[in-house]
Amino acid sequence: MSKWSKIAMYGKAAVKVIAPSALVLIEKTGTEFIEKQKNLIKIPDLKDVYIDEALRVLKDELNLIPTSAIANPNLAYVDESENEVMYSEPRFGSRVNPGTAVKVYYLTQEVIDKSKKLLETVVHEFKVPRIIGANLYEAREDLESLGLKVAVKLEKPSLKFVSKDDGQVTRVTYPNDQKIGSKLKTGERVLIYYVNEEVILKSRSIKEKIDKDRREIINKIGKISKDVSDGFCTGVADTHKTVVKKIGKPFAKKKSSSDMRK
Incomplete structure (x- = not known):
């Protein structure tokens, strides 16, 4: 047996032993990943929700650990209201594990007033x-x-x-x-x-x-085409038989006449 034949033979044997274990590992890893994704919690969009309600939702309904902080003045906050949530860390829409700390930023009247002054000057x-x-x-x-x-x-x-x-x-x-x-x-x-x-x-x-x-339309078109094709082939075959029959009759008659002369 050649060197390469031996390698191929041993390789196949190794695959038979290793492959099932590898497949089990891949399947297990995939299942664990899916289960982990299912357990992740999506931080809801809490913008413009009052800070007390936002903290309650995060803690009591989503099993997260919320903290609050005051947002810095921003030109976008001019028309907002006191105690409204503006953003969070991690961001709204992020998927996190249960028990993750989430910092929620909200507005005070002082921040809103400073934001208005920014708009006047900038x-x-x-x-x-x-x-x-x-x-x-x-x-x-x-x-x-x-x-x-x-x-x-x-x-x-x-x-x-x-x-x-x-x-x-x-x-x-x-x-x-x-x-x-x-x-x-x-x-x-x-x-x-x-x-x-x-x-x-x-x-x-x-x-x-x-x-x-x-797909249904294509299948219907295909069926109609097949029916037309089958009908055409059947018609050709019937025509062929009729022609042969008509051609064959004169020969049969001629053959009978010659036999009679004999």
């Missing part, structure tokens, strides 16, 4: 940041840090959202859906559109239905 014009495709909560924080007043709106299910991710930003407009130009000014209002898991799943259901209908 007005900037800047290019529109690239936030399409970014995470909703990250995008909102980035825009608010520039002094913009941000609202959010959920998209309706559509084929173009099939491959999107939960919380992904799809577009940014003015509140009246008017397209934003190349630049924005401090204090302007903008609207962020985004998708969540529900919208994505409904979008995929729409695609699956369209694909299913398309």
Whole structure:
């Protein structure tokens, strides 16, 4: 037996021994990962919720460890109210383990007043940041840090959202859906559109239905084509038999006449 044949033989034997163990390990690891993902808790969007209620939800309903902190003055806080939550660390939408510490930032009247003074003294014009495709909560924080007043709106299910991710930003407009130009000014209002898991799943259901209908139409067309083809072949065969029969009869008659002469 050659050297390479021996290697191949021993290799196959090793695979038979190792492969089952490897498969079990992979399966176990995959199961553990899925179970871990199931146990993760998604931090809800608590913006504009009063701080006391936000802390209660995080602690009593989600089994997290919340703490509070006062937000720094920001141009985006001019029209907000006292004791409202602005953001958190980790961000809203993050998935964390039970018992994770979450710091929630809220407003005091002093912070709101200082924010108004900032607006009176500082007005900037800047290019529109690239936030399409970014995470909703990250995008909102980035825009608010520039002094913009941000609202959010959920998209309706559509084929173009099939491959999107939960919380992904799809577009940014003015509140009246008017397209934003190349630049924005401090204090302007903008609207962020985004998708969540529900919208994505409904979008995929729409695609699956369209694909299913398309397959059914193709199958029907294929069946009709087959029936037409079979009918055509049957007609040709019948015509062939008739022609042969008609051609064969004169020969039969001629043969009979010649036999009679004999």
